[in-house]
Amino acid sequence: MKGLVLAGGSGSRLRPITHTSAKQLVPVANRPVLFYGLESIAQAGITEVGIVVGDTAAEIKQAVGDGSRFGLDVTYIQQERPLGLAHGVLVAREFLGDDDFAMYLGDNFIVDGIKPFVDEFRRNRADAQILLTRVLDPGAFGVAELDLAGEVVGLEEKPEFPKSDLALVGVYFFTPVIHEAVRQLRPSARGELEITEAIQWLIDSGRSIRSSEITGYWKDTGNVADMLEVNRQVLEGIEPAIEGVVDESSEIIGRVVVGKGTVVENCRIIGPAVVGSDCHVRDAYIGPFTSVADGCRIVGSEIEFSIVLEGSSLENVGRVQSSLIGRRAKVTSSRSVPNSNRLVLGDHSSVQIQV
Template sequence: MTSVSGADAVILVGGKGTRLRPLTLSAPKPMLPTAGVPFLSHMLSRIRAAGITHVVLGTSYRAEVFERYFGDGSALGLDIEYVVESEPLDTGGAIRNVADHLRADDAVIFNGDILSGADLAALVAAHRTSRADVTLHLQRVDDPSRFGSVPTADDGRVTAFLEKTPNPPTDQINAGCYVFRRSVIEEIPAGRRVSVERETFPGLLERGRHVHGFVDDSYWLDVGTPEAFVRGSADLVTGIAPSAALPGPAGQRLVLDGAVVAGDAEVTGGSTVGAGARVASGARVRGSVLFDGAEVAEGAVVEHSVLGAGARVGKDAVLRGVVLGDRAVVGAGCELLDGARVWPEIELPDSAIRFSSDA
């Protein structure tokens, strides 16, 4: 990937991450441990690798957590600034809210919950070559009916922004990454909610402005749900998703410092075992994320699940597709399946069986 020069990066990280509760009760979604580091670390590594060094974070929920962890960004070779929304402004309003902190003529805007392998330098080059007002990263997906679709003309110009439909005319969707001319950002109304999908982008088309589409089919995943979060973390660990921030070699598992995994335990499928976490004899952990201090007892099975900090899974318990909040306890012999979520501090008694439920 060639280097980007003369561009800022803006990452929008103000959302509350309600789809990922109870994990996001204690931390913003972009700060959740993902393949051993906060999810945002993987995004920042891509930005730095592309040669962009000035980054503005648009924050709101638990804003102080970001600055406490990343500081001024110098440890990462970045210059990070923070802009806090006092009230929700939606994507367009959040972009406008950071305008006074931009330094370059072009700004690459990222939604803070997208894991992507798109070539950022090629994206910016396409924007500049086409002399576009805004360029959208458009991702080809197998099932575009789950998203709004974005058709383009032969020259790459975006022609429409379409809502979800059973039979979309294209497999191209808005991938949550944009390049804006700074002058276009300054045209967005300030101090109120603005949707880029429903107001900014359609408005530009109506006024005859050049909205360009950069289309590719690289790795892409919205990690906003527990299922996708687990998959994204596993893809990072196994090397399917690109990142320079992985704190260890890619492989079937990532075991952080201070974690203990019994010799006969199976930890596979891109699982992460956080610092101080323990996986006991005979346990099987597959495609899962264990936050710091989590424990899996003897003979337990944990598949495609997330265990919050200090959560405990009892002997011979079975968890498949489950989220445990911080310090939640699942008793011995329990069976939790299909999207069950256990809130922080909750203790389930031995042999409780629950399906697709919250506790």
């Protein structure tokens, strides 16, 4: 059984962060979200993995390498444009051969991993197995319709009028028959080859489709709110580790990680929180559910329930919360008169200013 990881999407909902970075590499608790998926695949006993990449191929290849750090043998598969999940299967045809495979969307996060579902698929070996979870906004996802016996009878991608609240989680299991299904597809109204339509073709052809409902934690980390929530979830499980220098006037409360080379002076840090390596934190407050990446500088500021990416700085800016701050960003105070805000923002930025 092989693994197929889709990491070719553009990440439009995470702009401007993803203008310069792959969405699958945005960190959760200071580790790219893609890494959690690769570890989950390895823990399920799958070792041969194809990663479908697009415009950010070089960055993903540099981060993942040959996959050996995860216990995987990785092959990269170039996708010229992100034309849908089924198109990812189409371009991976040569790599997949006639093997069964698990398809994992690279920006998805499942806290308990996928091993139980891989084991179930191997035992029962339906033509396709899908994972479902109940959501409040099913119209934002692929949606499954089940009959009274719990059998899958229909699938629809982002329907205007959902027939259930059961959304498809971004992990699928297929036998080689899926290749016949994707060859039948034509682009949808969204201009994509929809995996839901391919599975519907299997249903209409009398193939066996099984579903399993996830009751644990799952997120599609496609937007800032979901990234922050996944970050919170992961930080809940960290173990404290102080490897940097924390002076006597600082207070560390709860599960806090401070990386090597980091200096903490006259600060209060309340966990769960992670501060990376080679950071300088002075006269600051870092609150729960905050991840600060390597090489950051936080001075005279407060931050909580946020993600700060590599090399960024916050200096004398008061309180920041529920925020995602990109790489090498600078957030500073202004002492100009009259009282005003000076902003330099990229396309698709979102800023909230207290008035």
